[in-house]
Amino acid sequence: MTAVDSAAAKATAASAEPLLRVEGLVKHFPVRGGVLNAVRGHVHAVNGVSLAVYRGEVVGVVGESGCGKSTLGKLVIRLIEPTRGTITYAGQEITGLGHADLMPFRRKMQIIFQDPFSSLNPRLTVAGLLKEAVRFHRVVPPGEVDAYVSGLIAKVGLRTEARGKFPHEFSGGQRQRIGIARALATNPEFIVADEPVSALDVSIQAQVLNLMTDLKTDLGLTILFISHDLKVVEHFCDRVLVMYLGFVVEELPCARLHERAMHPYTRALLGANPIDDPDDRRPLTILKGDVPSPLTPPKGCPFAGRCPQVIDRCRSEMPPLENKSDGQRVACWAV
């Protein structure tokens, strides 16, 4: 869908400063328990992720459930505090900013969540939850709030009657549209879409993805698109980051993904989503073995336990994320 404008995006991207730059981002969640609620260990949710997102680009993040995608998404918009690492937005570092200093960035960076049920306050009407955000950031003068909100509702493809309704009166797909409207309410330039279609029926998924594509082009949005489904990412994104156990194992452009994918894990993911048969959704368990515990990440390659190409070096030494040709980066000793 977006493959057409991806070339143009990349042309400008290469020269310009990235809108979002993340360097060495680490997030460890303390695990408490036992007597006195002591810290007994850490979940290594995100382990030194670096990435850059250029203006107008859609960057995908894929990986199995629990690999740290959502944590990464929340980290970059400062919903949770990183353990280490820096986040730079439009040239300004936002990692250490306090509540007040962060405010202009809050307006520009928004998030769309996966679960259309828990992502909307059941006690606020559609207009209520949109107005709240619009007024808070004074997006438009007070007299124009109503018109602006109606505009937003129309923009995400809902009827005007939706204004006064509560979330429970809508279907999952409609709720997701409301969630998108809320993210757009502050008129942002950058959006983290955390599995926005994963909870929806396949037929509805396409509708919501089409809406997002339209909005992206109309509003010139930059999107970090999180998904566990490489097929969706491949269609929607310009570039994709493949995550495994909190590490980025491969980064590559979406164009000709099948030919270019090098990392054994990416290849396994592609095998799980045969492109020629979209209805065949074999689970990722074609991979043998389990994901190592994020409490004690392995010393070597995190994928070593399940990798068909594993060599001795993999278990002792961590492969670095190395630049290959044309914006492709891979962390693997075998390539």
Place this chain on the structure above:
Amino acid sequence: MVALGVIACYAAIGLWVLGTDAAKRLGERTGWWSVPASPLLDALTVERADEVVGAPEIPGFGIRPRPEERVRIAQSYLDEFRKRVNIRVRNRAEADQRAADAIAGIRFAEATPPNWPIAEFRERIKAALDDLDAIAEVGEVDRHPELLPRIEKVERDIASMLVAPAGVRGMLYHARLALGTDRQGRSILVRAVYSIKVAIQIGLVVALVAVLFGSVLGAAAAFFGGWVDLAVVWLYSTLSSLPDLVLLGVLVFMFTGSIFDDVTKPWLSLVPIYAAMCLTFWIGPCRVVRGEVMKIKELEYIQAARAIGFGRAYILIRHALPNTLHLMFINFSLLFIAAIKNEVVLSFLGLGVKVGPSWGRMIQESTPQVINGFYWQIGAATVFMFFLVLAFNIVSDALQDAFDPKHVS
């Protein structure tokens, strides 16, 4: 549905009592109107509840006491009556007082026609009137001629009382005796009905304050975490390690001898009960709301609100707390019942309501009566309480079911 109807009836009666009581106070203070002038409006005021309407321990529904019991009752009030009438009038003020006392004595007697052969009653009354004449003849009236009309008036009053009142007054008269009288001859029905107001008052104040206080504290603890949470959890764990009743008793007892321990100020005298119950009962709602907010806090709509940039207090008040409203309602109805029940227990221990009637006081006062086989007072108090508590239990069950996530798909 029936339960809601019952609650509505109780609420209406409670409001009526509160309204007429307040109107009476206001009328007395400003002189704009006089509630006692209207017998219906005055039927359920605190004075009527504390007023002696007949002989002590008359059974309800006109049931006659056993013969020996009737003799005892008749003897007791007749003695009382003679004692009052057979005192020489010394001065004018005292003459008035004696006359009023004589009327009170007759009123006392008046309540007994159902229990006494009417002919004998008339005879006794006549004897009493002769006593009154005797007072007059002793010579006081000769020296003070102006006393004559006064005594005549007393006689007229007494004579009029021999006829049972008719119309609204008559209806009220019979209604007051419908459930009999307590040890002091006060109407059990009026006291039981007046207690509805007392119970609702205590239930409302305690449940409202405790739920609001507990919810806000619990929500803040869950939402802000850290030392706020530690402090709140520590506080309620400590408090809830003591049995509720012990804590309640100790807290109320702490107020004895303070300015609140003053029977002349009915409103102040309830403050210790309110305070003790609120300090004990906030724990329940606090715990539940804290748990719920812990859960809500992780939900995506809260994260979305944070992503927009709202402050933490705003998110707590606008997004988290409204979603615990159902728990507040459920807790409110639970605490409402708990407050009413605990008032009874406190009153039973002599720590409860001190001014005016309450179900707790009625039950406490009826303990010696129950041994003697007089069940009317304890019966009335428990039946009135039973229906209110039952109705509230049904409603809070319904609330719980309605809000149970298992029922909401």
